[in-house]
Amino acid sequence: MDPSSHTEKRGDTGARIARRPHGTTARALGTDALLAVVALALIGVCYGLARFAFGLFLPTFRETFDLTSRTAGLIASSSYLAYCAGIIGAVALSPRFGSRTVALAAGVLATSGIALVATAISPAMLLGGVAIAGASTGVASPPLAQAIARCVAPARRDRVQSIANAGTGAGVMLSGPVALLGQNHWRLSWGLFALAAFAVCVAVAVVVPQVRIVPAGARRGGPRAGRGRDGAERGEHGSRTRVAGGPGRADALTASTLALARLMGAAAVMGAASAMVWTFGQDRIAGADGAGPQVGVTAWIVLGACGLGGAAAGDLVRRLGTRAAWALLMGLVALSTVVLGIAPDSPPAAITSCAAFGAAYVALTGLVLVGATRIRPERTAVVVGGGFLAIALGQTLATPLWGAVADRAGAEAAFLGAGVLALAGAVLAPVGRRARAHSRSGSEAAGG
Template sequence: MTTLDEGAPSARVQTLRLAGAGVSLIAVCYGLARFAYGLFVPAFRDEFALTATVIGVIAAGSYVSYCVAIVVTTVLIPRWGSRPLVVVAGGLATVGTALVAVAPHGVMLAVGVIVAGASTGVASPPLAHAVAHAVPAKDRDRIQAVVNAGTGAGVAVAGPVALLVRDQWRIGWLAFAVMCAVATIWAAVVVRTPAPREPMPREMLPRPLLPSGGAHLLVATATMGLSSSAIWTFGREMLVTEGGQSERFSLVAWILLGACGLAGAAAGDAIGRLGLRRAWQFVAVLLAATTGLLAAWPEIAGAWAMLAVFGAAYIALTGIVLIWGSRIYGRTPAAGVGLSFLVFALGQALGAPLIGLVAQLAGLPTAFGVAAAVAVIGAALAPRRSLEGG
């Protein structure tokens, strides 16, 4: 079988081009259109007089739009293929970030965040589908994890932009819209829907909808989604209000989160060495520890270290979710990725307003402690050993 190391140059180039376009699209959809909202929460709070609960509700709206989009996309992939859907994903990211940039009030802000959030639900399944059917099996997990790590690249870009624009946050979001448009064009040129290596089911939904191990996968991912919503939505707020950090230092911490998230690209290799089950347990415990310790130590030294580790752990965890879903749904990997990312986002949609409510009633440190406890539960819901062989 052809591999990246031994195959023809054309196959290697095709794989690298697909990986590059995939990383770029994931970076703008997740790192800019979706997760940059949490980065700008202090500015939005001041500009539109938002409470913690409202901030959480807006974030939840983004996750809900993601859920709707991922369901629709999973249904459409067998009919449309990858290319049209990655263009839709980039278009939603471009429009959503532009709406945020020009928002005159909180309602328009929410609309922009919701539209931008939908882009992520459209982006992941078609990219997973393209990789699953274009990349040789030996390299598939690695390329899936590398593409998924684009989130870290996007967050790492969003941080310096926020640092440069500071109070002029609208300029930053206009810059995000331009970057989203460029990534969309790149994906439209590169991503194709290759002929599958084996017959592709044409049903609109996989059959069975929940194969053996499917329910376990979905419960585990929902749990970790709920826990991770604390840092993504209120992480920077924690640094500013509880840690006493300046806007500049809290932005540097966010840049570290994104930059270290690139280490999550090693999720595929980690699974190869540790196995799917141990890799999940390891990164889930890391996520729990960083969330809890950030609440206890929000000052510069502790916070920067915790966010750096969280970035790597989060991206690695989502990479493991992607590979876990692909293994459970072997013949329809896009459906496996779509469903697992759907429930991950549902967990985040539930978690964002809940964390906001707990923060409003008992303070941010208590809310983060609750989120850390939920992650510990998620660590116990590791994949079954029967999946270790891929």
């Protein structure tokens, strides 16, 4: 490690966080606002282009590769499965190899997968490209959350996390006009997506800080008692001396484990319920029973634009509380999914439903993200990875199921089923009172 690197101790685990300087240019540009913009761009490329654009181009892919609903669902499911693998890899690698390195790997995966889709000549190549691109989404979120949690001032941290997470909407909004103009030239469209992904890779390499977490004692000389940046007294393993009357370490770990399990359960249900619209929504609107391709793409653009409103997830929680906000947003997902199922031929209904779904989905993922960062502040990448892994697992398991239901009972039945599941998930909340209380004590323990 460079001797000029800054090292501090955090949390009860005795982990050390080492920040390595990353050049004059990056320091000059590395403001909170710039980090938020670049993080939003990476999330937009990985989610909006590399992952969810498959659904936008599904009508064309059906015709080009002669895909059934079941096959399309399996291809989309491969993206979600790769997403799960990507999250596991990012959680394991981000602390050791650093936020910038792993975030850059996400950009490279997105670029490679998108390029493979653009050159696909068979369903197998299409599946491979979709899977590689899908892995990028899992890799992207943990390192970005880790960098923001460590480098952004506490007063702005939740907002920056929510802004970065809203990149999904930005990516979908960008892919919509390209699809509208280039549906008949889809290879060119995906080639342009690959160029955009490469440009974001360059920005990530310059702006995202290299935040590492290495085990205590790994550096020469081992852990020593001292003061962190916040001036708090820390013990031998870098943790604060426990305040009298505060929760013990075992109680805190138990509370955080229960909170994470609750968050993952709610996230899994949300992922399963949302998979129907993400995979088959565009096909439902643009298909034979829908309003047509132009309305479908327009609705998708509106979905992305309204998804940007998900950046206000943190503010919504402060106004309504976590449970009320979650119930409201899951109710919107349920309503929009059902409307798409029963009235895909109505342009106003289709566009309005996509608008509601986009805003609700991105805000829900924002609630999962912010809730995760509060459960274990000193292990941001791990808990954020767990929350997004649960979303991906829900989508992975549900996507082929919804495709099979659509083939057997019709698309309307599949959309109604997804809507009912979303409504049932409205009673869940990713973080309850105990978790919020623990997050406050955890933030204190972690010094930030």
